[in-house]
Amino acid sequence: MTPTRLRQRVDARFERWVRRRSPVSLPIRFDRHRIYVLPTAFGAFFAVLLLTMGVGALNYNNNPALLLCLMLAGAGVASLLQAQLQLSGLEVHAIGAEPVPAGMPLQLRVHVRAAPGRARRGLRVECAGAAAVLSLQDGAxxxxxxxxxxRRGWMDPGRIRVSTTRLLGLARAWGYVWADAPLLVYPAPEAAGPPLPQGVGDSPQSRLHPAGDDVHHLRDWRRGDSRRAVAWKASARRDALLVREFEQPLGAAIVLDWRALAALRNEERIRRLARWVDEAERESRRYSLWLPGQPMIGPGAGAVHRHTCLRALALLPGNDDGPR
Structure with missing residues (x-):
């Protein structure tokens, strides 16, 4: 077994031993009760080397060699202390991430603050197999x-580990954060499928579009507007350049209905509805979402409405024997 593999297995066993029984609320501050310090592989080799030097110096009564051995031992002890001080007073203030569809990487942001008056270098943040270097500027x-x-739904990122091997690499100091801050993962949209259902109702929608068919209104000219869109006659009457704004009809509001997909399994319904939500947003359509056991969502459009719909889909029961 390689040294790296051995260290990973030892770290995994140690993490299970020190793991708290339940997550805690942020912010979390590292103090002497949360920081662990152990020699690295290089530190263990350095200790064996010093022991060998000390035994040889005492055996041959070599005072200069013994003095050098003691000086190096003092540097090693100082390295242990410095590694611990790199984390002491560090505070994990917040964590968060923008929701993404299942299967895509979630960009977890870990916000850290530090007590003033001490430089922090060589900090490393690890979570669920991912790692990143943490740089602090002005204490943050x-x-x-x-x-x-x-999978969709709430995701517990698990333990977040902050560690360092500064200054000499002889010791590794680390601490754990298990925050009570679950992250949301949207359902993965269906890769391909039928187009959006037809809109219902008597109030058709329209949107402003430069290639539309009907003139919506006139507005003042802005830099970058095409000369073809200038209303020359109206501009002459107003003695100012006016530009035509066109509109493109989009049809009536769409209802994305769970009941209309009864032939599909529940997870397939969720993925199709997630794809339809994204398509409706890309086409700037107003849409509603009907899900079992919940009030109708919408009609609406925009980023907030999209998040509300995808969140409701992500939190539906996760089995195929759920509500029909």
Whole structure:
């Protein structure tokens, strides 16, 4: 077994031993009760080397060699203390991430603050197999980790480990954060499928579009507007350049109905509805979402409405025997 593999297995066993029984609320501050310090592989080799030097110096009564051995031992002890001080007073202030579809990496942002008056170098943040270097400026910093996602719903990032081997690399100091801050993962949209359902109702929609068919209104000219869109007659009457704004009809509001997909399994319904939500947003359509056991969402459009719909889809029961 390689030294790296051995260290990973030892770290995994140690993490399970020190893991708290439940997550805690942020912010979390590293103090002497949360920081662990152990020699690195190089530190263990350095200790064996010093022991050998000390035994040889005493055996041959070599005072200069013994003095050198003691000086190096003092430097090693100072390295242990400095590694611990790199983390002491560090505070994980917040963590967060923008939701992404399942299967895409989630960009976890870890916000850290530090007590003033001490330089922090060589800090490393690890979580769920991802790692990033943490740099602090003016007592604050942020590390971004790409966490893998496999399923929709709430995701517990698990333990976040902050570590350092500064200054000499003889010791590794680390601490754990297990924050009570679950992250949301959207359902993965269906790769391909039928187009959006037809809109219902008597109030058709329209949107402003430079290649539309009907003139919506006139507005003042802005830099970058095409000369073809200038209303020359109206501009002459107003003694100012006016530009035509066109509109393109989009049809009536869409209802994305869970009941209309009864032939599909629940997860397939969720993925199709997620794809339809994204398509409706790309086409600037107003849409509603009907899900079992919940009030109708919408009609609406925009980033907030999209998040509300995808969040509701992500938190539906995760089995195929759920509500029909």
């Amino acid at each position: 910093g942020e590390a971004v980790l790409a966490l893998p996602t496999t």
